[in-house]
Each structure stands twice: as C-alpha cells, then as structure tokens.
Amino acid sequence: MSHRIPTSPQPWSETQTFWQAANEDKLMIQRCLDTGKAFFYPREHSPFSGRNHCEWFEASGKGVLYSYSVMTRATPAYCIAYVELEEGPIILTNLVADDFNQIKIGQSVTVVFIASENGQKVPVFTPVSG
Amino acid sequence: MGLKGQAYVVGAYEHPTRHAVDRSLGQLHADVALGALQDAGLTVDDVDGYFCAGDVPGWESPGVGPLSVVEYLGLKLRHFDTSETWGSSYINHVEHAVQAIQAGKCRVALITQAGRPRAEKFSPVESHLKQTQSTAESPFELPYGPVVTNMYGMCAARHMYEYGTTSEQLAWIKVAASHHAQHNPNAMLPKVVTVEEVIASPIVSTPLHRLDCCVISDGGGALVIAHPDVARQLKRPLIRPIGSGFTVKHLNGGYFNILESGAVQTGKEAFAEAGVTPQDIQYASLYDSFTITVLIQLENLGFCEPGQGGRFVTDGGLISGVGRLPFNTDGGGLCNNHPGNRGGMTKLIEAMRQLRGEAHPAVQVDNCTLALVHGTGGQLGARHGSATLILEREG
Numbered sequence: 001m002s003h004r005i006p007t008s009p010q011p012w013s014e015t016q017t018f019w020q021a022a023n024e025d026k027l028m029i030q031r032c033l034d035t036g037k038a039f040f041y042p043r044e045h046s047p048f049s050g051r052n053h054c055e056w057f058e059a060s061g062k063g064v065l066y067s068y069s070v071m072t073r074a075t076p077a078y079c080i081a082y083v084e085l086e087e088g089p090i091i092l093t094n095l096v097a098d099d100f101n102q103i104k105i106g107q108s109v110t111v112v113f114i115a116s117e118n119g120q121k122v123p124v125f126t127p128v129s130g
Numbered sequence: 131m132g133l134k135g136q137a138y139v140v141g142a143y144e145h146p147t148r149h150a151v152d153r154s155l156g157q158l159h160a161d162v163a164l165g166a167l168q169d170a171g172l173t174v175d176d177v178d179g180y181f182c183a184g185d186v187p188g189w190e191s192p193g194v195g196p197l198s199v200v201e202y203l204g205l206k207l208r209h210f211d212t213s214e215t216w217g218s219s220y221i222n223h224v225e226h227a228v229q230a231i232q233a234g235k236c237r238v239a240l241i242t243q244a245g246r247p248r249a250e251k252f253s254p255v256e257s258h259l260k261q262t263q264s265t266a267e268s269p270f271e272l273p274y275g276p277v278v279t280n281m282y283g284m285c286a287a288r289h290m291y292e293y294g295t296t297s298e299q300l301a302w303i304k305v306a307a308s309h310h311a312q313h314n315p316n317a318m319l320p321k322v323v324t325v326e327e328v329i330a331s332p333i334v335s336t337p338l339h340r341l342d343c344c345v346i347s348d349g350g351g352a353l354v355i356a357h358p359d360v361a362r363q364l365k366r367p368l369i370r371p372i373g374s375g376f377t378v379k380h381l382n383g384g385y386f387n388i389l390e391s392g393a394v395q396t397g398k399e400a401f402a403e404a405g406v407t408p409q410d411i412q413y414a415s416l417y418d419s420f421t422i423t424v425l426i427q428l429e430n431l432g433f434c435e436p437g438q439g440g441r442f443v444t445d446g447g448l449i450s451g452v453g454r455l456p457f458n459t460d461g462g463g464l465c466n467n468h469p470g471n472r473g474g475m476t477k478l479i480e481a482m483r484q485l486r487g488e489a490h491p492a493v494q495v496d497n498c499t500l501a502l503v504h505g506t507g508g509q510l511g512a513r514h515g516s517a518t519l520i521l522e523r524e525g
Contacts, residue, residue, distance in 0.1 A: 006275070009270070043266055068336075069280040069281075070335065072333050080284065082284060090381075090384050091384060100336075
C-alpha cells in the first residue's frame with residue numbers, strides 16, 4: 001500500500017528512548033509511577049503528578065480507532081487519526097490502509113513502523129483484519 | 131470582585147475590507163483603532179491601555195511584542211497586555227481590560243486585531259510546514275500532517291460516530307450563516323446557500339466539505355473599553371461585561387474527549403458569574419472556524435444536551451427571527467469575515483451591534499439586552515484557548 005511519507009520528527013533528548021525504540025519497531029511509552037497511569041506524549045515528568053517519577057515500558061501496539069479524517073485533496077491522500085492504545089492514552093498518528101472507505105471508528109488497529117523523510121521510523125497504525 | 135459594572139465596552143469597529151492587497155498590517159491595525167475610537171467618541175489621546183495578540187506587526191521577531199504597533203499608533207500607555215491564544219485572545223482582552231480599569235491601571239483601553247492572509251496567499255493545507263518545532267508535542271504530531279481541516283474533521287467524524295450527527299445537520303449551520311450574510315454588504319460570501327449546495331461542495335478533509343469551512347479574509351476589528359465615569363459621558367449605549375470564563379483545554383497525557391472543548395468549563399463559569407442561564411441568552415456569537423465548531427460549542431455551553439446539536443441547528447434553528455438561538459448575524463466567519471484566521475474580534479463586534487440595536491434590521495434581535503460571545507483559539511480537537519464572555523445592555 002502506498003502512503004504519505006511522514007515528515008521527520010525533530011525530537012529533544014528528553015524522548016530519545018522513544019525514537020531509538022521506534023527504529024527497532026517497538027512502541028515505548030511511559031507510566032506515571034505515582035498514579036499508575038500510562039501517558040502520551042513522552043516527557044521527563046508525569047502530567048498527572050508533576051513529578052519526575054515515571055518508567056518506560058513497551059506498549060502492546062494494539063488499540064482502537066478513536067477518530068480519523070482523510071485528506072482527500074492531498075497527494076497521496078492520507079488519513080490522520082487518533083488511536084486509543086490498549087494501555088489507555090489516545091495518540092495522534094496516521095492510519096495506513098488499502099482503502100480509506102473501509103475505515104470505521106471503533107475498529108481494532110495495530111502499530112507498524114514506517115520511515116519518515118530522513119529514515120527515522122515513526123509509529124503509524126493499520127486495521128487488524130478479521 | 132466580579133466584572134459587573136466595572137467598565138463598559140464603548141467602541142466597536144470592523145474593517146470593511148476583505149482583501150487588503152494595498153494596506154499593510156500596521157495600517158489595518160491603525161484603521162480599526164481609529165474606527166473604534168471614533169465610534170466611541172474618543173481619540174488616540176484618550177487611550178492609556180492597549181491590548182493585542184500575536185497578529186500585530188513584528189510579533190514573529192522575538193521581543194517586539196506590542197512595541198512596534200504602540201509606537202506606530204502613537205499611544206502613550208500606562209498599561210498593556212498581550213495575551214495570545216490565537217482567535218480567542220480578544221475575548222480574554224475584554225476581561226483583562228475591565229480588570230485593569232477596575233484596578234486603576236488605565237481608564238480607556240483599546241484592543242486591536244488585524245490580518246491579511248488572503249493578500250499573503252495563505253494556504254491552510256501547507257500551514258503545518260511552518261508549525262513550530264520547539265513544542266514538546268511537535269515530534270509526536272507534525273510527522274503525521276495535522277492541519278486545521280483534518281483536525282476539525284476528526285471532531286466531526288467522532289460526533290457522527292457517537293451521536294449519528296449528519297453532514298446535512300452540519301450544513302444547516304452554514305445555511306443559517308448565509309441567511310444572515312445576505313444582509314451584510316461587506317460579507318465575503320453574501321449568497322444564500324442550501325443544505326444541498328453545502329453537501330455538493332468538495333470534501334476538504336472527511337467528513338467536512340468546503341462550505342463547512344470559514345472564509346479566509348483580510349481585515350480586522352477593534353474595541354474600546356472605558357471606565358464608567360468616561361462611559362457615562364459618551365453618547366453610546368452602555369454595554370457591560372457581566373461574566374466570563376477562560377481556560378486552556380489540552381490532551382491531558384492522552385485522556386480526553388474531543389467532543390468536550392474548554393467551553394464546558396468556561397461556559398459554566400461565565401453563566402455562574404453573570405447569574406444567568408443559556409435559556410436567558412438572546413443572541414450568541416459562536417466561534418465558527420468550521421460548522422462542527424459551532425455544533426460542539428452549542429452543546430458544551432449548555433444550549434442543548436450533548437448529542438442534540440444536530441437537531442438544534444436543523445430547519446433554521448440558528449437563523450435570526452426563525453430559530454431558537456440567533457447566532458453570528460453578520461454572517462460570521464463562515465460567510466462574512468474571519469480576518470487573519472482569527473474570529474474572536476468579529477464575534478465581539480457583532481454582539482455589540484446586537485446589544486446596541488445596530489445590527490441589520492433583517493437580523494436584529496428585538497430588544498436584545500443579553501448576549502454571549504464564545505471563542506475557541508487553536509484547535510478544537512487538540513489544545514486550545516477557550517473564552518466565554520457574557521455582555522449586557524444596561525438600562
């Protein structure tokens with residue numbers, strides 16, 4: 001399936017763990033150790049407690065489609081999406097699919113990693129068949 | 131102390147241009163400043179407080195802030211404020227001006243807004259390429275091509291999923307705006323459109339059509355807020371802010387509902403301070419960057435229950451003289467003007483026209499004494515400034 005090549009992220013060192021893992025096809029996210037809640041996007045401190053008391057862990061990569069919008073005017077057309085991860089947080093991403101007409105909110109999706117313009121991989125999602 | 135009776139909005143002016151090819155950004159700010167002061171019966175010499183947001187000339191250069199425009203206008207200030215939350219900023223400025231006047235920091239406050247994206251050939255699709263890389267979220271968002279149309283498209287898609295809202299219902303919001311715009315000689319899109327025409331317009335990002343989007347226009351507007359002692363000497367109706375609410379709504383570590391904007395909080399706070407309910411509001415200026423923006427705000431502000439927005443707007447629910455809540459009677463951002471891609475100032479100005487009885491007779495609400503203005507600055511489906519203001523005509 002052809003897809004829009006994501007522009008390359010310009011990450012701060014604060015989130016190096018995430019980007020190194022993405023290049024190894026792993027979705028690393030963080031958990032606030034004060035509240036036990038996973039959160040996104042990654043940062044040094046917890047958005048729930050304000051404390052630098054968090055741990056990285058590998059997310060399952062499974063989630064459901066929370067919402068989406070297809071930029072039909074772009075070439076190639078692309079689908080921006082919010083995906084609700086199994087671990088809780090909703091994250092902004094692209095949905096990569098053969099046929100955007102078949103997409104449905106609430107459907108199961110799974111992570112895949114694709115190269116951005118400079119080669120750094122970024123997580124996108126694709127429908128789970130069946 | 132609350133807002134009531136602390137200061138009055140005494141001047142309002144909307145620039146008549148919608149395409150400012152031959153006027154600089156500084157000239158547009160000066161045009162609207164002088165227009166609003168003249169409307170109030172005041173002059174530049176009377177101004178001792180100035181309020182602006184990120185649309186002033188030179189803002190993009192670090193440290194310039196309000197400096198260039200204050201010098202250009204020749205203002206002699208005792209107080210200034212540059213709160214910036216995109217299109218909702220000016221609604222904050224009204225409250226900040228009232229507070230400053232109440233605290234004795236100034237007596238006559240000027241708020242200006244202007245922009246010329248049309249003359250500068252602004253492209254909403256390409257705009258994300260210029261988005262800042264300095265924010266913490268940008269590496270996790272910009273790679274995916276978020277632009278204003280697809281971010282609002284996701285709000286509409288989710289509303290349709292949760293509540294069965296239809297494109298036809300969203301189209302009714304544009305239809306209502308166009309019914310109002312036909313009476314506005316300055317409106318960019320003065321032609322009345324039908325639900326069918328909205329649906330037949332091209333998709334910009336699913337499920338939003340071109341006619342679900344606001345216009346891209348040049349121009350601007352200004353307001354003048356004055357101490358009660360000054361206001362009572364002027365020959366203008368006394369319009370006072372009586373309630374407000376402000377917040378920044380964000381994604382909260384990934385736990386959010388895109389159908390609940392900051393209006394849920396700011397509406398509640400503004401109504402409580404004003405001591406009125408949504409049912410008391412005779413006219414509403416609602417931010418209308420897209421049709422879906424209006425729908426979600428109607429629900430969030432309490433004009434209808436969550437999920438009932440589609441029904442609320444159908445069959446002309448927002449058309450003055452026809453529906454239950456006249457909105458954006460100048461044609462709003464959807465048909466009249468969205469100068470500089472910022473809709474908050476024009477929302478304030480039309481509320482002023484309604485409260486003064488100076489709206490076009492075809493859209494004027496009878497004896498309008500209570501109006502609400504709400505702005506969403508930034509992106510509804512992500513982080514945004516939310517500002518609600520309730521205005522009352524005294525006497």
